[in-house]
Amino acid sequence: MxxxxxxxxxxxxxxxxxxxxxxxxxxxxxxxxxxxxxxxxxxxxxxxxxxxxxxxxxxxxxxxxxxxxxxxxxxxxxxxxxxxxxxDAHHHHVVCSTCGRSVEVGELGLGPILGRIEASTGFVIDSHRLEVFGQCPDCQADAQHRSA
Ligand SMILES: [Zn+2]
Ligand SMILES: [Zn+2]
Ligand SMILES: [Zn+2]
The missing domain is CATH 1.10.10.10 (Winged helix-like DNA-binding domain superfamily/Winged helix DNA-binding domain)
Structure with a gap:
Protein backbone atom coordinates (compact mmCIF):
# COMPACT_ATOMS: atom_id res chain seq x y z
CA MET A 1 0.00 0.00 0.00
CA ASP A 88 13.21 1.79 -7.72
CA ALA A 89 14.16 -1.81 -8.21
CA HIS A 90 13.16 -4.25 -10.94
CA HIS A 91 10.80 -6.78 -9.42
CA HIS A 92 7.79 -8.97 -10.03
CA HIS A 93 4.46 -9.24 -8.29
CA VAL A 94 2.93 -12.30 -6.69
CA VAL A 95 -0.78 -11.49 -6.49
CA CYS A 96 -3.39 -13.25 -4.35
CA SER A 97 -6.33 -14.25 -6.55
CA THR A 98 -8.70 -14.10 -3.56
CA CYS A 99 -7.89 -10.92 -1.63
CA GLY A 100 -5.68 -9.13 -4.14
CA ARG A 101 -2.74 -8.65 -1.79
CA SER A 102 0.51 -8.40 -3.72
CA VAL A 103 4.08 -9.11 -2.70
CA GLU A 104 7.11 -7.93 -4.64
CA VAL A 105 9.79 -10.47 -5.41
CA GLY A 106 13.14 -10.19 -7.18
CA GLU A 107 14.64 -12.19 -10.02
CA LEU A 108 14.91 -15.42 -7.99
CA GLY A 109 17.15 -17.18 -10.51
CA LEU A 110 15.36 -15.89 -13.59
CA GLY A 111 18.64 -14.70 -15.19
CA PRO A 112 19.79 -18.11 -16.43
CA ILE A 113 16.28 -18.85 -17.72
CA LEU A 114 16.32 -15.62 -19.76
CA GLY A 115 19.74 -16.70 -21.06
CA ARG A 116 18.25 -20.00 -22.22
CA ILE A 117 15.40 -18.13 -23.92
CA GLU A 118 17.96 -15.96 -25.74
CA ALA A 119 19.97 -19.03 -26.75
CA SER A 120 16.94 -20.87 -28.09
CA THR A 121 15.35 -17.92 -29.93
CA GLY A 122 18.31 -15.77 -30.97
CA PHE A 123 16.64 -12.75 -29.37
CA VAL A 124 18.51 -10.27 -27.23
CA ILE A 125 16.11 -9.80 -24.33
CA ASP A 126 16.02 -6.30 -22.89
CA SER A 127 12.99 -6.45 -20.62
CA HIS A 128 10.40 -8.81 -19.24
CA ARG A 129 7.34 -8.90 -17.05
CA LEU A 130 6.29 -11.71 -14.80
CA GLU A 131 2.99 -11.91 -12.92
CA VAL A 132 2.35 -14.80 -10.59
CA PHE A 133 -1.05 -15.56 -9.09
CA GLY A 134 -2.12 -17.80 -6.24
CA GLN A 135 -3.44 -17.90 -2.70
CA CYS A 136 -1.69 -15.86 -0.01
CA PRO A 137 -1.03 -17.47 3.41
CA ASP A 138 -4.02 -15.67 5.01
CA CYS A 139 -6.42 -16.86 2.33
CA GLN A 140 -5.06 -20.42 2.57
CA ALA A 141 -5.70 -20.33 6.32
CA ASP A 142 -9.23 -18.95 5.73
CA ALA A 143 -9.96 -21.70 3.23
CA GLN A 144 -8.76 -24.36 5.65
CA HIS A 145 -10.86 -22.80 8.39
CA ARG A 146 -13.97 -22.91 6.23
CA SER A 147 -13.47 -26.52 5.18
CA ALA A 148 -12.75 -27.70 8.75
ZN1 LIG B 1 5.74 -3.46 -9.05
ZN1 LIG C 1 -5.16 -13.48 -0.06
ZN1 LIG D 1 12.57 -9.72 -13.57
Whole structure:
Protein backbone atom coordinates (compact mmCIF):
# COMPACT_ATOMS: atom_id res chain seq x y z
CA MET A 1 0.00 0.00 0.00
CA UNK A 2 1.44 3.35 -1.00
CA UNK A 3 1.63 6.49 1.04
CA UNK A 4 -0.64 9.22 -0.30
CA UNK A 5 2.18 11.75 -0.09
CA UNK A 6 4.39 9.76 -2.44
CA UNK A 7 1.55 9.55 -4.95
CA UNK A 8 0.57 13.19 -4.53
CA UNK A 9 4.11 14.43 -4.97
CA UNK A 10 4.58 12.12 -7.96
CA UNK A 11 1.46 13.46 -9.64
CA UNK A 12 2.59 16.98 -8.80
CA UNK A 13 6.24 16.40 -9.63
CA UNK A 14 5.66 15.11 -13.12
CA UNK A 15 5.33 18.61 -14.47
CA UNK A 16 1.55 18.55 -14.16
CA UNK A 17 -0.41 20.97 -12.14
CA UNK A 18 -1.69 19.16 -9.06
CA UNK A 19 -5.39 19.75 -9.19
CA UNK A 20 -7.80 18.94 -6.38
CA UNK A 21 -9.04 16.07 -8.55
CA UNK A 22 -5.57 14.54 -8.88
CA UNK A 23 -5.07 14.85 -5.15
CA UNK A 24 -8.39 13.07 -4.56
CA UNK A 25 -7.32 10.30 -6.93
CA UNK A 26 -3.97 9.93 -5.14
CA UNK A 27 -5.76 9.65 -1.80
CA UNK A 28 -8.25 7.15 -3.16
CA UNK A 29 -5.41 5.02 -4.57
CA UNK A 30 -3.47 5.18 -1.31
CA UNK A 31 -6.37 3.68 0.62
CA UNK A 32 -6.66 0.65 -1.68
CA UNK A 33 -5.53 -2.59 -0.13
CA UNK A 34 -4.19 -5.10 -2.59
CA UNK A 35 -4.90 -4.75 -6.28
CA UNK A 36 -7.51 -2.33 -7.47
CA UNK A 37 -9.26 -1.27 -10.63
CA UNK A 38 -10.09 2.17 -11.96
CA UNK A 39 -13.66 1.47 -10.78
CA UNK A 40 -12.39 0.89 -7.23
CA UNK A 41 -10.66 4.27 -7.31
CA UNK A 42 -13.84 5.93 -8.59
CA UNK A 43 -15.89 4.26 -5.84
CA UNK A 44 -13.38 5.30 -3.16
CA UNK A 45 -13.41 8.90 -4.29
CA UNK A 46 -17.23 8.86 -4.34
CA UNK A 47 -17.40 7.49 -0.81
CA UNK A 48 -15.22 10.37 0.33
CA UNK A 49 -17.62 12.74 -1.43
CA UNK A 50 -14.79 13.90 -3.65
CA UNK A 51 -16.20 12.93 -6.95
CA UNK A 52 -13.67 12.89 -9.75
CA UNK A 53 -14.24 12.14 -13.39
CA UNK A 54 -13.52 8.76 -14.91
CA UNK A 55 -11.12 10.36 -17.40
CA UNK A 56 -9.12 11.96 -14.57
CA UNK A 57 -8.82 8.57 -12.84
CA UNK A 58 -7.60 6.88 -16.01
CA UNK A 59 -5.15 9.69 -16.82
CA UNK A 60 -3.78 9.66 -13.27
CA UNK A 61 -3.37 5.88 -13.30
CA UNK A 62 -1.53 6.08 -16.62
CA UNK A 63 0.74 8.78 -15.26
CA UNK A 64 1.49 6.78 -12.10
CA UNK A 65 2.14 3.67 -14.20
CA UNK A 66 4.63 5.65 -16.34
CA UNK A 67 6.38 6.62 -13.11
CA UNK A 68 6.27 2.98 -11.92
CA UNK A 69 4.37 3.95 -8.78
CA UNK A 70 1.60 1.64 -9.82
CA UNK A 71 1.88 -1.32 -12.12
CA UNK A 72 -0.79 -2.78 -14.33
CA UNK A 73 -1.51 -6.45 -13.82
CA UNK A 74 -3.71 -8.57 -16.04
CA UNK A 75 -5.78 -10.78 -13.77
CA UNK A 76 -6.48 -14.43 -14.64
CA UNK A 77 -10.15 -13.36 -14.99
CA UNK A 78 -9.15 -11.12 -17.90
CA UNK A 79 -9.76 -7.94 -15.88
CA UNK A 80 -7.12 -5.25 -15.69
CA UNK A 81 -6.06 -4.05 -12.28
CA UNK A 82 -3.29 -2.04 -10.71
CA UNK A 83 -1.02 -2.66 -7.75
CA UNK A 84 0.94 -0.07 -5.82
CA UNK A 85 4.60 -0.42 -6.57
CA UNK A 86 8.11 0.41 -5.43
CA UNK A 87 9.52 2.44 -8.30
CA ASP A 88 13.21 1.79 -7.72
CA ALA A 89 14.16 -1.81 -8.21
CA HIS A 90 13.16 -4.25 -10.94
CA HIS A 91 10.80 -6.78 -9.42
CA HIS A 92 7.79 -8.97 -10.03
CA HIS A 93 4.46 -9.24 -8.29
CA VAL A 94 2.93 -12.30 -6.69
CA VAL A 95 -0.78 -11.49 -6.49
CA CYS A 96 -3.39 -13.25 -4.35
CA SER A 97 -6.33 -14.25 -6.55
CA THR A 98 -8.70 -14.10 -3.56
CA CYS A 99 -7.89 -10.92 -1.63
CA GLY A 100 -5.68 -9.13 -4.14
CA ARG A 101 -2.74 -8.65 -1.79
CA SER A 102 0.51 -8.40 -3.72
CA VAL A 103 4.08 -9.11 -2.70
CA GLU A 104 7.11 -7.93 -4.64
CA VAL A 105 9.79 -10.47 -5.41
CA GLY A 106 13.14 -10.19 -7.18
CA GLU A 107 14.64 -12.19 -10.02
CA LEU A 108 14.91 -15.42 -7.99
CA GLY A 109 17.15 -17.18 -10.51
CA LEU A 110 15.36 -15.89 -13.59
CA GLY A 111 18.64 -14.70 -15.19
CA PRO A 112 19.79 -18.11 -16.43
CA ILE A 113 16.28 -18.85 -17.72
CA LEU A 114 16.32 -15.62 -19.76
CA GLY A 115 19.74 -16.70 -21.06
CA ARG A 116 18.25 -20.00 -22.22
CA ILE A 117 15.40 -18.13 -23.92
CA GLU A 118 17.96 -15.96 -25.74
CA ALA A 119 19.97 -19.03 -26.75
CA SER A 120 16.94 -20.87 -28.09
CA THR A 121 15.35 -17.92 -29.93
CA GLY A 122 18.31 -15.77 -30.97
CA PHE A 123 16.64 -12.75 -29.37
CA VAL A 124 18.51 -10.27 -27.23
CA ILE A 125 16.11 -9.80 -24.33
CA ASP A 126 16.02 -6.30 -22.89
CA SER A 127 12.99 -6.45 -20.62
CA HIS A 128 10.40 -8.81 -19.24
CA ARG A 129 7.34 -8.90 -17.05
CA LEU A 130 6.29 -11.71 -14.80
CA GLU A 131 2.99 -11.91 -12.92
CA VAL A 132 2.35 -14.80 -10.59
CA PHE A 133 -1.05 -15.56 -9.09
CA GLY A 134 -2.12 -17.80 -6.24
CA GLN A 135 -3.44 -17.90 -2.70
CA CYS A 136 -1.69 -15.86 -0.01
CA PRO A 137 -1.03 -17.47 3.41
CA ASP A 138 -4.02 -15.67 5.01
CA CYS A 139 -6.42 -16.86 2.33
CA GLN A 140 -5.06 -20.42 2.57
CA ALA A 141 -5.70 -20.33 6.32
CA ASP A 142 -9.23 -18.95 5.73
CA ALA A 143 -9.96 -21.70 3.23
CA GLN A 144 -8.76 -24.36 5.65
CA HIS A 145 -10.86 -22.80 8.39
CA ARG A 146 -13.97 -22.91 6.23
CA SER A 147 -13.47 -26.52 5.18
CA ALA A 148 -12.75 -27.70 8.75
ZN1 LIG B 1 5.74 -3.46 -9.05
ZN1 LIG C 1 -5.16 -13.48 -0.06
ZN1 LIG D 1 12.57 -9.72 -13.57
Missing amino acids: SKPNALISALGGAGKRLTAARRAVAEAIAEQDGHFTAEDVLAASRSRRRVVGRATVFRSLELLADLHLVERVDLPSGDHAYVACEP
